[in-house]
Amino acid sequence: MKRKIYLEMHTLAEARNKWRRAVQDRRTAVEELPVISALGRVLARPVTARLSVPHYHGAAMDGYAVKASDTFGASAVRPKHLTIGQQAFAVDTGDPLPQGTDAVIMIEHVDPVDAHTLEIRSAAFPWQHVRKVGEDIVAGELLLPQQHRLRPADLGALLAAGVSTVSVYAKPRVWIQPTGSELVPAQDAAKAAPGQIVEFNGTVIAAMVTQEGGLALLQAGIADDPSTLRASMQQAAASEADLIIFNAGSSAGSEDYTASLVQDLGTLLVHGVTMMPGKPVLLGILEGKPFVGLPGYPVSAIVAFEQFVRPLLYWMQGLAEPGWTTVEAEMGRKMPSKLGLEEFLRVVVGRVQDRLVAMPLQRGAGVITSLVRADGLVQIPQESEGINEGEAVRVRLLRAEEDLEHTLVMIGSHDNTVDVMASELKRVDSRLHLSSSNVGSLGGLLALKRGQAHCAGAHLLDTATGDYNRSYVERHLQGIPVRLVQLVRRRQGLVVAPGNPKKIQSVHDLFRPDVRFVNRQTGSGTRILLDYELAKIGRSPEGLQGYDWEEYTHMAVAVNVLSGSADCGMAIYAAAKALGLDFVPVCEERYDLVVPEACWNDAKIQALLRVIVSERFRRLVEAMGGYDPSHSGTIVGIWNGAAWREADDPRGD
Ligand SMILES: Nc1nc2c(c(=O)[nH]1)N[C@H]1C(S)=C(S)[C@@H](COP(=O)(O)OP(=O)(O)OC[C@H]3O[C@@H](n4cnc5c(N)ncnc54)[C@H](O)[C@@H]3O)O[C@H]1N2
Numbered sequence: 001m002k003r004k005i006y007l008e009m010h011t012l013a014e015a016r017n018k019w020r021r022a023v024q025d026r027r028t029a030v031e032e033l034p035v036i037s038a039l040g041r042v043l044a045r046p047v048t049a050r051l052s053v054p055h056y057h058g059a060a061m062d063g064y065a066v067k068a069s070d071t072f073g074a075s076a077v078r079p080k081h082l083t084i085g086q087q088a089f090a091v092d093t094g095d096p097l098p099q100g101t102d103a104v105i106m107i108e109h110v111d112p113v114d115a116h117t118l119e120i121r122s123a124a125f126p127w128q129h130v131r132k133v134g135e136d137i138v139a140g141e142l143l144l145p146q147q148h149r150l151r152p153a154d155l156g157a158l159l160a161a162g163v164s165t166v167s168v169y170a171k172p173r174v175w176i177q178p179t180g181s182e183l184v185p186a187q188d189a190a191k192a193a194p195g196q197i198v199e200f201n202g203t204v205i206a207a208m209v210t211q212e213g214g215l216a217l218l219q220a221g222i223a224d225d226p227s228t229l230r231a232s233m234q235q236a237a238a239s240e241a242d243l244i245i246f247n248a249g250s251s252a253g254s255e256d257y258t259a260s261l262v263q264d265l266g267t268l269l270v271h272g273v274t275m276m277p278g279k280p281v282l283l284g285i286l287e288g289k290p291f292v293g294l295p296g297y298p299v300s301a302i303v304a305f306e307q308f309v310r311p312l313l314y315w316m317q318g319l320a321e322p323g324w325t326t327v328e329a330e331m332g333r334k335m336p337s338k339l340g341l342e343e344f345l346r347v348v349v350g351r352v353q354d355r356l357v358a359m360p361l362q363r364g365a366g367v368i369t370s371l372v373r374a375d376g377l378v379q380i381p382q383e384s385e386g387i388n389e390g391e392a393v394r395v396r397l398l399r400a401e402e403d404l405e406h407t408l409v410m411i412g413s414h415d416n417t418v419d420v421m422a423s424e425l426k427r428v429d430s431r432l433h434l435s436s437s438n439v440g441s442l443g444g445l446l447a448l449k450r451g452q453a454h455c456a457g458a459h460l461l462d463t464a465t466g467d468y469n470r471s472y473v474e475r476h477l478q479g480i481p482v483r484l485v486q487l488v489r490r491r492q493g494l495v496v497a498p499g500n501p502k503k504i505q506s507v508h509d510l511f512r513p514d515v516r517f518v519n520r521q522t523g524s525g526t527r528i529l530l531d532y533e534l535a536k537i538g539r540s541p542e543g544l545q546g547y548d549w550e551e552y553t554h555m556a557v558a559v560n561v562l563s564g565s566a567d568c569g570m571a572i573y574a575a576a577k578a579l580g581l582d583f584v585p586v587c588e589e590r591y592d593l594v595v596p597e598a599c600w601n602d603a604k605i606q607a608l609l610r611v612i613v614s615e616r617f618r619r620l621v622e623a624m625g626g627y628d629p630s631h632s633g634t635i636v637g638i639w640n641g642a643a644w645r646e647a648d649d650p651r652g653d
């Protein structure tokens with residue numbers, strides 16, 4: 001089969017219009033359902049009431065049923081007497097009115113004179129405290145229109161009106177076919193070899209189908225060779241499914257045959273939309289059934305689903321596509337975007353000092369956790385070259401709007417203890433949510449300067465003093481009062497092969513001719529730390545084998561040690577632990593929370609401070625290894641915007 005490159009690309013608006021024109025009028029079959037199992041379903045026909053409700057005149061209060069005309073003239077000065085059993089009949093709420101009565105007097109408003117007589121001090125008006133026939137529902141009236149989605153109260157009205165079954169649109173049945181020879185089932189995740197990928201998009205897509213009212217028919221992954229794909233497409237087309245989704249194999253790769261097959265077996269409407277993520281999405285009709293090829297990258301698949309599958313699931317049940325909840329926020333960082341591509345940016349959102357701030361997360365379409373962590377999505381129109389820092393943007397929320405009030409925005413350098421903080425905050429108050437965006441330590445300080453975060457995480461070593469963060473605060477936060485709160489001390493050291501075969505004990509050993517080192521990139525905190533350690537022993541990097549070999553992450557350093565390419569490298573303990581390597585501690589660095597004075601009394605910050613001084617937090621952090629939390633929560637400096645004031649009271653007040 002010939003390799004298929006995109007047909008002409010469509011803009012998102014064009015593609016959505018074309019799709020709407022092609023499939024908007026499709027409806028699923030109509031089925032008859034018992035009312036008790038019809039919650040959330042959409043009526044295919046109007047429903048009229050079979051019975052009136054109530055179907056008899058009934059008492060609306062506990063008391064006595066009377067004929068109103070018998071009570072006329074009663075007053076406080078001229079009370080009237082009624083004979084029980086002849087003029088007044090005891091009734092409870094809901095009882096039918098005895099023959100000849102037309103009103104109820106509440107029990108509180110009658111005075112018994114004797115066993116047979118009541119005294120009343122005011123007249124009853126006709127139909128007082130009576131639920132008349134048909135007060136609620138009149139037999140034959142329209143109870144609910146068609147295309148109405150049933151809610152709990154609707155079910156009650158239907159049953160009361162004598163309607164026990166309803167005609168509803170069948171849930172759209174959605175065939176979901178993950179494709180790719182590299183896929184392995186999730187239960188074999190631990191056995192996946194390089195090049196093999198755990199199949200999870202199928203589950204994500206099925207969950208979205210369920211959430212939007214469809215019925216997911218999730219298939220096991222299949223190899224993406226043309227004959228297997230063709231056979232499974234034919235099977236899907238012949239099935240009971242109303243809509244077919246194939247996942248992956250949508251782009252231009254040599255194994256991406258889906259587009260050609262759809263063209264072969266049906267009609268290809270769209271292949272390629274100027275959106276990101278989701279560009280290679282494919283729309284067509286396969287033997288009369290709508291067909292959507294969702295891209296393989298998980299974020300692309302989700303974004304494309306929202307644009308093309310979600311509306312169809314509603315149309316198929318006769319509903320318009322519902323809108324999204326959006327809020328206006330201020331963009332925390334400049335985000336350039338490609339002209340001609342509609343971009344969907346994942347952001348964290350929180351209210352900082354009365355402004356809603358949106359901070360972008362990772363952009364990669366393969367990063368599923370960017371959607372796990374995101375509070376919202378910002379759509380950058382294709383005619384825009386990006387968003388400037390401080391610009392107002394519309395954010396489509398992925399969480400409830402009121403959650404934003406309980407979101408603590410943390411910006412700066414990431415560390416594993418931040419995750420412990422986040423989960424502990426939730427434990428003490430399930431509403432509290434820590435949203436963090438990793439922009440590096442310095443980026444965090446700059447965000448504080450712009451008032452865009454409740455706190456920042458920083459570990460900036462001043463090589464002149466050996467102290468952390470202070471000189472950087474002095475330089476970058478002039479006029480912005482902040483407090484430095486120690487979060488943890490974190491161990492940095494030499495990652496070595498298991499058993500430390502080269503007996504590397506300290507940075508002195510890095511100069512041995514039999515030791516090959518792997519370094520971190522210039523400007524990284526760890527590189528600054530190494531240089532600092534070398535300076536402390538009076539050595540220049542000269543003669544250190546591998547000093548110029550730069551890797552960009554702690555894990556990349558550790559991987560080189562694991563593979564034997566290097567004998568050691570400098571990294572945090574967690575990186576060594578993750579790969580089962582040994583670790584020779586070299587020094588500890590301080591990781592601080594930088595909290596603006598303006599946020600200090602914010603309830604979320606106070607909750608965070610309580611968490612990090614807790615015994616439980618210390619235990620959890622200690623258990624991870626490589627951390628010293630013994631001074632967590634200590635205020636290590638109070639900066640008034642121009643000068644430092646020392647503080648050793650752990651809570652500062
Ligand atoms: N030369 C070009 N290459 C690519 C283009 C392009 O225009 N020209 N487009 C890129 C874009 S944009 C996207 S998005 C991806 C889409 O790729 P496919 O739809 O063809 O999917 P695969 O290549 O098979 O898979 C990509 C990637 O997705 C993950 N994946 C796939 N299936 C699953 C699954 N069931 N569960 C979890 N994860 C899955 C996996 O990481 C694959 O590696 O193409 C670019 N390439």
Ligand code: MOO
Pocket residue numbers: 275276277278279280295297300365366
């Ligand atoms: O457009 Mo692809 O869907 O980003 O990665």
